[in-house]
Amino acid sequence: MSAPIEVVEREFGELALNMGPQHPSTHGVLRLILHLSGETVVKADPSIGYLHRGVEKLSEHLAYDQLAPVYERDDYLAPTANSHAYCLAVEALGKIEVPPRGRWMRAFVAEWQRVSSHLVWLGTLGLDLGGALGGGTTLYMHCFREREKILDLLEELTGTRYHTNMNMIGGCRYDLDGAMAAKSVALSAEIARALPELHALAGDTGIFRERTEGVGVITKDLALSLGVTGPTLRASGFPTDIRTAAPYDAYPELRFEIPVRQAGDALARYQVRMDEIAISLRLVDAIVEGLPPGPLFSRKPIKNPKATKLPAGETYVAVESPRGELGFHLVSDGTAQPLRLKINAPSFANLQAVPHLLPGGLVADVVAILGSLDPVMGDVDR
Amino acid sequence: MASARAVFQGTLLALTATLKNAFRKPNTVRYPKQKRTLPGQWRAGSFALTIDPATGEENCIGCRLCEYICPSEIIAVTLRKGEARKNGIGATYCDVFTLDYQACMQCELCIQVCPTDAIVMTRALAPVATTRDGLFLSKERLMANGRELVAEPALTSQATGTKLREWTDAARGLPPAEPKTEGGA
Amino acid sequence: MTGWLGALVLSATVLLVAMTIVAYLTWIERKVAARFQNRIGPYQVGVPHGWLQPLADVLKLIVKEDITPRSADPLLFNLAPVMVVAPALIGFAFIPLAPGLAVVDHPYSYLFFTAFASLTLLGIFAAGWSSNNKYALLSALRMVAMVASYEIPLLLTLLVPAVFAGSFRLTDVVEAQRGLWFIAAPVVGQVAFLVFLVCALAEGNKVPLDLIEAESELIAAYNVEYSGIKFALFYAGEYAHTLAICALAATVFLGGYLGPAFLPGVVWLLLKILVLFLGVLWIRWSLLRVRIDQALRLNWMVLLPIALVNLLAAAWWVARS
Numbered sequence: 001m002s003a004p005i006e007v008v009e010r011e012f013g014e015l016a017l018n019m020g021p022q023h024p025s026t027h028g029v030l031r032l033i034l035h036l037s038g039e040t041v042v043k044a045d046p047s048i049g050y051l052h053r054g055v056e057k058l059s060e061h062l063a064y065d066q067l068a069p070v071y072e073r074d075d076y077l078a079p080t081a082n083s084h085a086y087c088l089a090v091e092a093l094g095k096i097e098v099p100p101r102g103r104w105m106r107a108f109v110a111e112w113q114r115v116s117s118h119l120v121w122l123g124t125l126g127l128d129l130g131g132a133l134g135g136g137t138t139l140y141m142h143c144f145r146e147r148e149k150i151l152d153l154l155e156e157l158t159g160t161r162y163h164t165n166m167n168m169i170g171g172c173r174y175d176l177d178g179a180m181a182a183k184s185v186a187l188s189a190e191i192a193r194a195l196p197e198l199h200a201l202a203g204d205t206g207i208f209r210e211r212t213e214g215v216g217v218i219t220k221d222l223a224l225s226l227g228v229t230g231p232t233l234r235a236s237g238f239p240t241d242i243r244t245a246a247p248y249d250a251y252p253e254l255r256f257e258i259p260v261r262q263a264g265d266a267l268a269r270y271q272v273r274m275d276e277i278a279i280s281l282r283l284v285d286a287i288v289e290g291l292p293p294g295p296l297f298s299r300k301p302i303k304n305p306k307a308t309k310l311p312a313g314e315t316y317v318a319v320e321s322p323r324g325e326l327g328f329h330l331v332s333d334g335t336a337q338p339l340r341l342k343i344n345a346p347s348f349a350n351l352q353a354v355p356h357l358l359p360g361g362l363v364a365d366v367v368a369i370l371g372s373l374d375p376v377m378g379d380v381d382r
Numbered sequence: 383m384a385s386a387r388a389v390f391q392g393t394l395l396a397l398t399a400t401l402k403n404a405f406r407k408p409n410t411v412r413y414p415k416q417k418r419t420l421p422g423q424w425r426a427g428s429f430a431l432t433i434d435p436a437t438g439e440e441n442c443i444g445c446r447l448c449e450y451i452c453p454s455e456i457i458a459v460t461l462r463k464g465e466a467r468k469n470g471i472g473a474t475y476c477d478v479f480t481l482d483y484q485a486c487m488q489c490e491l492c493i494q495v496c497p498t499d500a501i502v503m504t505r506a507l508a509p510v511a512t513t514r515d516g517l518f519l520s521k522e523r524l525m526a527n528g529r530e531l532v533a534e535p536a537l538t539s540q541a542t543g544t545k546l547r548e549w550t551d552a553a554r555g556l557p558p559a560e561p562k563t564e565g566g567a
Numbered sequence: 568m569t570g571w572l573g574a575l576v577l578s579a580t581v582l583l584v585a586m587t588i589v590a591y592l593t594w595i596e597r598k599v600a601a602r603f604q605n606r607i608g609p610y611q612v613g614v615p616h617g618w619l620q621p622l623a624d625v626l627k628l629i630v631k632e633d634i635t636p637r638s639a640d641p642l643l644f645n646l647a648p649v650m651v652v653a654p655a656l657i658g659f660a661f662i663p664l665a666p667g668l669a670v671v672d673h674p675y676s677y678l679f680f681t682a683f684a685s686l687t688l689l690g691i692f693a694a695g696w697s698s699n700n701k702y703a704l705l706s707a708l709r710m711v712a713m714v715a716s717y718e719i720p721l722l723l724t725l726l727v728p729a730v731f732a733g734s735f736r737l738t739d740v741v742e743a744q745r746g747l748w749f750i751a752a753p754v755v756g757q758v759a760f761l762v763f764l765v766c767a768l769a770e771g772n773k774v775p776l777d778l779i780e781a782e783s784e785l786i787a788a789y790n791v792e793y794s795g796i797k798f799a800l801f802y803a804g805e806y807a808h809t810l811a812i813c814a815l816a817a818t819v820f821l822g823g824y825l826g827p828a829f830l831p832g833v834v835w836l837l838l839k840i841l842v843l844f845l846g847v848l849w850i851r852w853s854l855l856r857v858r859i860d861q862a863l864r865l866n867w868m869v870l871l872p873i874a875l876v877n878l879l880a881a882a883w884w885v886a887r888s
Contacts, residue, residue: 017701024786038708039859066453069489101555130855134774138400138852141604145409159423159503159541165489173494173550174423200399206389207775207855297550302495305451363705364778364858386869393854400853404602412610 028377063305081321102171171297216369230324266372430527448492643697648800650690706788741823
């Protein structure tokens with residue numbers, strides 16, 4: 001057992017504040033040890049691991065077919081992104097073909113969950129910036145109202161709102177019929193209509209701009225040296241998106257823009273994510289329109305999971321989760337269980353920016369920066 | 383820094399947005415007086431071991447496929463041999479069938495692999511209990527749920543094993559094979 | 568002898584009514600805030616509209632365990648809630664309810680009101696300091712910087728009605744509005760009211776200027792170590808302070824108990840207070856929070872010059888007419 005972390009105030013007038021695992025604004029169980037001089041942050045040390053559940057070790061004991069629902073609990077705001085990446089990695093190693101309709105349905109759920117995850121991000125950013133007893137809660141309630149509609153759609157499609165276990169190795173499980181497709185199109189129009197209202201309560205508010213402009217600037221050099229991914233990277237000027245850089249599933253056949261901003265501050269990250277919501281809503285419509293006919297799944301029905309063996313070898317496949325590049329590095333030794341499965345978590349990479357961004361800002365900027373980086377502790381700690 | 387005018391206009395925008403919402407109908411569903419209809423494929427309910435309505439025999443053949451596939455390893459089944467069933471699915475039964483609902487993550491894999499549609503989820507809300515034993519589904523409780531489903535078939539989730547295998551059939555949705563013709567045209 | 572007995576009865580009545588109103592202000596806040604968020608507020612406790620919810624909240628807080636941290640300063644820790652509630656309640660004594668009827672009708676009642684309203688600062692600072700908790704300390708630091716700064720434009724705008732009325736007695740200030748409410752005084756009245764509104768939001772810890780109790784950064788800030796009845800006193804003190812400020816604004820800007828004769832003056836006063844409270848709620852539940860340096864910049868660079876110029880303009884206008 002390592003010794004508990006000693007938090008020592010280094011000089012007179014410096015306050016060491018423990019923004020501990022239990023805090024309304026740390027986006028999960030993140031412990032930030034802040035050294036403050038008055039209100040200014042002088043040093044920040046993030047301490048993680050409070051949500052570590054040993055998923056990678058668990059992977060070495062379960063069979064391939066059993067593992068897909070387990071990873072949905074990692075990045076719990078976009079559950080199918082995790083199982084999506086896992087299935088792609090296993091399919092790459094095992095040379096398993098996925099039929100076109102299966103690939104498009106996977107992209108359908110992935111894009112809806114991107115919208116849902118960004119709505120949670122915006123709502124909790126409102127709570128962070130505006131407080132639970134003020135305008136932030138109004139923004140939060142509006143975002144979650146829209147998100148409930150998305151979850152109801154997923155519930156009708158799959159049976160549960162959230163951890164849907166939609167993806168299987170070789171395809172996916174649930175299909176869109178005409179009625180569900182019409183519901184999806186109607187819902188995307190409804191949420192697109194609600195977006196201006198969310199803008200009015202968030203980004204168009206002058207106060208939001210004041211709180212986020214120039215706050216937490218990640219310069220191009222810092223972004224590259226830290227390895228941040230996703231909207232955080234795109235807000236610093238790099239047009240990198242796994243969906244176009246290394247396309248998978250339906251994305252080679254879909255046309256969509258990648259929002260990029262140059263400023264690199266919290267406001268730029270906000271703008272990139274809001275643009276992504278609008279783009280994803282158009283993408284789900286395009287997916288519904290272009291859904292190819294055919295089967296969803298390309299293998300025989302699963303019976304005994306221990307029967308599925310992958311050839312020995314290793315592979316790395318990444319998807320674009322709402323937080324960035326979510327990659328699975330899979331090493332197989334020819335048996336029915338992985339030898340080693342390492343998850344490359346985007347929130348882990350983005351969180352590494354925290355000790356670089358927080359110093360120099362005020363305590364109020366800490367929550368703005370954390371909110372704009374959008375870490376999910378399940379993803380960070382796995 | 384944003385200009386004072388931008389702050390002022392933005393404030394007015396936020397105020398107007400909130401005021402418009404004050405006069406809209408609220409979204410609240412007054413549970414438990416108002417309940418919502420659960421979708422057909424609902425899988426966050428309880429489990430049941432089904433009974434063949436025609437013959438009254440239990441469908442579970444004790445094959446343990448659900449036990450092997452469960453990622454949370456919450457199912458325990460033992461097999462026993464018995465008399466052959468009238469509906470022809472075999473002479474094996476499950477002796478012990480326990481499902482520890484506490485650790486169930488509702489992934490539906492057990493439902494998917496069941497060859498006789500014995501284990502299904504019910505379209506009711508998940509069981510609630512105040513003790514750990516209350517969430518431990520023994521065979522008696524599962525069979526009792528199964529008898530409820532015979533009385534009220536609409537309570538079964540539509541995602542039974544047969545349906546799930548049908549939906550994910552590798553030949554489903556493919557156009558029928560073209561008959562071969564001699565030569566061209 | 569009926570003089571002091573009458574005063575005792577009147578003050579007891581005013582206090583009781585004010586505390587009931589404070590309790591029901593929490594209910595109004597929850598219902599109105601819910602409507603802004605497309606939901607209904609409490610509706611179970613006292614069906615159908617949840618009107619027993621404040622009673623349930625008070626009962627719950629009373630039966631909670633009363634914790635005093637071992638390393639907290641016991642005297643200040645226990646005194647702080649009282650220091651926060653008492654000045655707000657004392658303020659109710661000065662509000663005129665009808666022509667000539669106020670619990671205390673003193674020639675300087677206006678100044679007394681503002682003086683007592685400032686005492687809540689001390690209570691919050693005592694709470695922040697004596698809790699021996701870094702979050703509370705941060706909140707106390709912010710409060711001293713912010714609230715003390717916002718006092719100045721607040722007082723400067725509050726001087727405008729006194730200048731118009733030519734007196735510091737609140738009854739005179741109300742009577743001087745028989746012709747025109749002071750908020751309707753051209754430009755000067757509206758500017759004074761707007762600046763007053765912003766400063767009152769700061770004093771009363773309301774979003775967008777609720778930095779003192781910024782729950783997303785400092786959790787519960789100055790009352791983070793409080794539970795049970797002491798927390799209930801803080802909670803009630805916040806609403807009592809809001810009620811007192813709204814009552815003052817209704818009195819000096821909106822004409823107090825003046826109104827058409829088909830309703831008694833007290834009812835008009837309560838209606839005006841309700842309208843102001845709803846306005847505060849509307850602002851509170853729509854806007855995000857500003858940062859401390861932006862709040863201070865707003866105060867010293869914007870509000871203070873405007874308030875000074877406004878006061879001079881009001882004085883010039885009165886001297887001219």
